[in-house]
Amino acid sequence: MESRLRFLxxxxxxxxxxxxxxxxxxxxxxxxxDTQVAEAPEQVIEPEVERREIVQPRxxxxxFEIGVYAGGMSVEDFGVNAxxxxxxxxxxxxxxxxxxxxxxxxxxxxxxxxxxGAAQILDDDxxxxxxxxxxxxxxxFPGEAFFGRGRAFNxxxxxxxxxxxxxxxxxxxxxINFGAGYxxxxxxxxxxxxxxxxxxxxxxxxxxxxxxxNLTGHVGFTFFx
Amino acid sequence: MNPRLSALKPTWIAxxxxxxxALAWSPSAHSDDKPLRTxxxxxxxxxxxxxxxxxxxxxNVVERGESxxxxxxxxxxxxxxxxxxxxxxxxxxxxxxxxDEFGERTAIEQIGRDEFLQTRWETGIMTGDFAGSDALxxxxxxSISRNLSLEIWGSxxxxxxxxxxxxxxxxxxxxFPEWRVSPYFTIGAGVVSTSPKSTLVxxxxxxxxxALVGGGFRAYVTRRFVLRAEYKSYVVLTSRDxxxxxxxxxxxxxxxx
Numbered sequence: 001m002e003s004r005l006r007f008l009x010x011x012x013x014x015x016x017x018x019x020x021x022x023x024x025x026x027x028x029x030x031x032x033x034d035t036q037v038a039e040a041p042e043q044v045i046e047p048e049v050e051r052r053e054i055v056q057p058r059x060x061x062x063x064f065e066i067g068v069y070a071g072g073m074s075v076e077d078f079g080v081n082a083x084x085x086x087x088x089x090x091x092x093x094x095x096x097x098x099x100x101x102x103x104x105x106x107x108x109x110x111x112x113x114x115x116x117g118a119a120q121i122l123d124d125d126x127x128x129x130x131x132x133x134x135x136x137x138x139x140x141f142p143g144e145a146f147f148g149r150g151r152a153f154n155x156x157x158x159x160x161x162x163x164x165x166x167x168x169x170x171x172x173x174x175x176i177n178f179g180a181g182y183x184x185x186x187x188x189x190x191x192x193x194x195x196x197x198x199x200x201x202x203x204x205x206x207x208x209x210x211x212x213x214n215l216t217g218h219v220g221f222t223f224f225x
Numbered sequence: 226m227n228p229r230l231s232a233l234k235p236t237w238i239a240x241x242x243x244x245x246x247a248l249a250w251s252p253s254a255h256s257d258d259k260p261l262r263t264x265x266x267x268x269x270x271x272x273x274x275x276x277x278x279x280x281x282x283x284x285n286v287v288e289r290g291e292s293x294x295x296x297x298x299x300x301x302x303x304x305x306x307x308x309x310x311x312x313x314x315x316x317x318x319x320x321x322x323x324x325d326e327f328g329e330r331t332a333i334e335q336i337g338r339d340e341f342l343q344t345r346w347e348t349g350i351m352t353g354d355f356a357g358s359d360a361l362x363x364x365x366x367x368s369i370s371r372n373l374s375l376e377i378w379g380s381x382x383x384x385x386x387x388x389x390x391x392x393x394x395x396x397x398x399x400x401f402p403e404w405r406v407s408p409y410f411t412i413g414a415g416v417v418s419t420s421p422k423s424t425l426v427x428x429x430x431x432x433x434x435x436a437l438v439g440g441g442f443r444a445y446v447t448r449r450f451v452l453r454a455e456y457k458s459y460v461v462l463t464s465r466d467x468x469x470x471x472x473x474x475x476x477x478x479x480x481x482x
Contacts, residue, residue: 056325057260059334060297090480092448093300094278098478134350142278154276163352165361165381171422174359174383188297188304224299 062189062224065089065097069195071218075129075168077206079108083216089137097137099160103216104130107168110206121206126170129214131199133177135162145184154185166201166214173201183222193220261294261306264323264331271323273313277302285313295320336448342371342402344481351453351477355391358384362391362475371402376411382419389419393437406444409455413437417461434462435471443479451479 066088073083085103092098107127113120137160145155161178179197186192199214266287273285277299285307287293293305293315301317323331347366354360362380369375373396380391393415401407414437420430441455454476461469 057262059262059295059303062297062299091300092450094302139278142276142280144275144281152275154281163361165383172381172383172388174361188299 063091065091065099065191065222065224067191067193067220067222069103069193069218069220071195071216073103073105073129073214073216073218075105075107075214076212077110078127078129079110081105081107083218085218087220087222089222094142095139097139097158099135099137099162100133101135101164102130102132104128122169126168129166129168131164131166131175133162133164133175133199135160135164135177137181139183156183157181158183160195160197164199166199169203169205171203171205173203175199175201179216189224191222191224193222194218195220261296262325263292263294264320264325265292265328266290267324268319268322271305271315271319273305273307273311273315274302275313277304277314279316281314283313285311293323338445341445341449341451341481344368347374347451347479347481349451349453349477349479351455351475353473353475353477355380355382355473356384356471358382358387358389360391360473360475362477364479366397366479372399373397374399376413378413378415382417385422387419387421389417391415391417391435393435395437399443406442408440408442410440411438411455411457417459431463433464435459436462439473446478449480449482451481453477453479 066086068084068086070082070084072080074080083103083105085101087099087101089097089099105128107122107129110121137158139156139158141157143155144152146152157180159178159180161176164175164177166173166175177197177199179195181193181195181197184192194217196215196217199216200211201214202209203212204210205212266289268289270286270288271293272283273287274281275284287305287307291308293307296304296306296312298304299314302314303317303320304312305315305320306312317333317335321331321333325331345368347368349364351362351364352360353362360380360382362378364376364378366374366376376395376397378391378393378395382389382391393413395411395413397409397411399407399409415435416432417435418430418432437457437459439455439457441453444452446452455474457473457475459471459473461471463469
C-alpha cells in the first residue's frame with residue numbers, strides 16, 4: 001500500500017514539477033530545444049547581390065581565307081591566256097582546309113582555225129572559259145622562310161584536289177582539279193599564294209572524245225578573317 | 226608579247242602595291258586598343274611556338290604564375306603575348322590548362338558534337354551520279370526541330386549527251402540525330418531542266434517537274450563538319466505518256482553554323 005502511494009506521489013510530482021518551474025531538463029516532457037529550431041529563422045539581411053555580367057573579350061579567330069588570283073592558263077588546243085579568279089577557304093585545322101574557287105579566261109583560236117583562215121569552231125561567247133570548283137587542301141610542309149637575319153615568315157607547301165564544273169564551248173563539263181601550291185604569310189592575316197593546278201575534263205569538242213588537261217599557274221593574295 | 230598577257234601588267238602593279246600595304250600594316254598594332262583576354266599560367270610552363278602548328282619550334286616558355294594575353298586564334302592555335310611583349314603560338318590543349326581572371330580553368334569556345342546537335346543551319350556540297358550524269362550539288366538546310374528539317378537543293382548535271390539543272394525542296398527526317406552515324410529519310414519535289422550538248426544535233430530543251438524520295442547518312446567529323454552520303458529516287462513528270470524514273474546517289478560534306 002505504502003509503496004503504491006509513493007509511486008502515485010512521485011508520478012504526480014514528475015508530471016507537475018516541470019510545468020511549474022518551466023524547467024525543461026526532462027527530455028520526455030519538456031518543450032525541447034527542437035521546437036524552437038523548427039520555427040522559420042528570421043531573415044536578418046536581405047541579400048542585395050546583383051549577378052555580375054561577365055563579358056570576356058572575344059578572341060579574334062582567323063580560320064577563313066579569302067583571296068584573288070591572276071596568272072596564265074593553258075587551255076588544251078586553245079592557247080595560253082591570262083586567267084583570273086577568286087577563292088574562299090576555311091581552315092579546319094593546321095593541316096587541312098577546304099576551298100571554293102571561281103575563275104575565267106578567254107581562249108584563242110586553235111592552230112587549225114589560224115591556218116585555215118576562215119573556219120571558226122567556236123563563237124566569241126563559247127570561247128570564254130569559266131570554271132568553279134570545291135577542293136580540299138593539305139598543308140603538307142609547313143615551316144618558316146627567312147628573309148635576311150631578322151625576319152621570318154610562316155609558309156606552307158600544300159597539295160590540293162577537288163571537283164567542279166567548267167563552261168567552255170557552249171557546254172558544261174564535269175572537271176577534276178589537282179595540283180600544289182605555296183603560301184607565304186607576310187603577317188598573321190595577309191598571305192601570298194602561288195598555285196599550279198591541272199583542270200581536267202572529258203570533251204568531244206574537236207570531234208573525238210578525249211580528256212583535256214588545262215594547266216594553270218597563278219599568283220594570288222589572300223586575307224585571313 | 227601576247228596582248229592578253231600584257232593585260233596582266235596592271236595586275237602586277239596592284240600586286241606589288243598589295244605586298245607593300247600588307248607589310249606596312251601590322252594587324253597586332255590595330256588590336257592594341259581592343260581589350261584582350263588575359264590568362265594565368267597554372268601548369269609548370271606554357272610553350273610558345275613560332276607558328277600555329279605542331280612543327281614550329283618552341284622559342285619561349287612562360288612560367289607558372291605569369292600571365293599572357295590572347296591576341297588571336299587560328300584553328301586550334303592561339304597567339305599570345307607575354308607581359309614582356311613576347312609573342313608566340315600556344316596549342317589549345319595547353320591553353321585550356323591556364324586560369325582565367327576568376328582563378329578558374331580557361332573556357333575556350335570549341336565547336337563540337339553538342340553544337341552540331343543544337344545548331345539550326347547547315348549548308349554543304351555533294352557530288353555523285355544522277356542517271357548517268359555527273360551531279361554537283363549545293364544545299365542549304367534549316368532544322369525545324371531535332372528530327373525534322375527543310376532543305377533546298379540546287380544541282381548541276383553534266384552528262385555525255387545533255388546538261389541540266391535540278392532544283393528541289395525537301396523535308397528531311399533524321400530519326401536518331403544523336404547517333405554518330407545517323408540515318409535520315411527525305412521526300413521532296415522540284416524542277417529539272419535539261420538541254421542537249423551543243424555538239425549533238427539540236428533537240429528541244431526540256432523542263433519537267435520531279436518528285437523524290439530518298440535516304441542517307443550523316444556523320445559528324447570534326448569542328449563544323451559533317452559527312453553525308455545519300456540516295457534519292459526521282460519520278461520525272463514528263464509531258465509524254467510515261468513518266469521517267471531516275472536514280473541518284475551522292476557523297477559530300479556539310480558545314481553547320
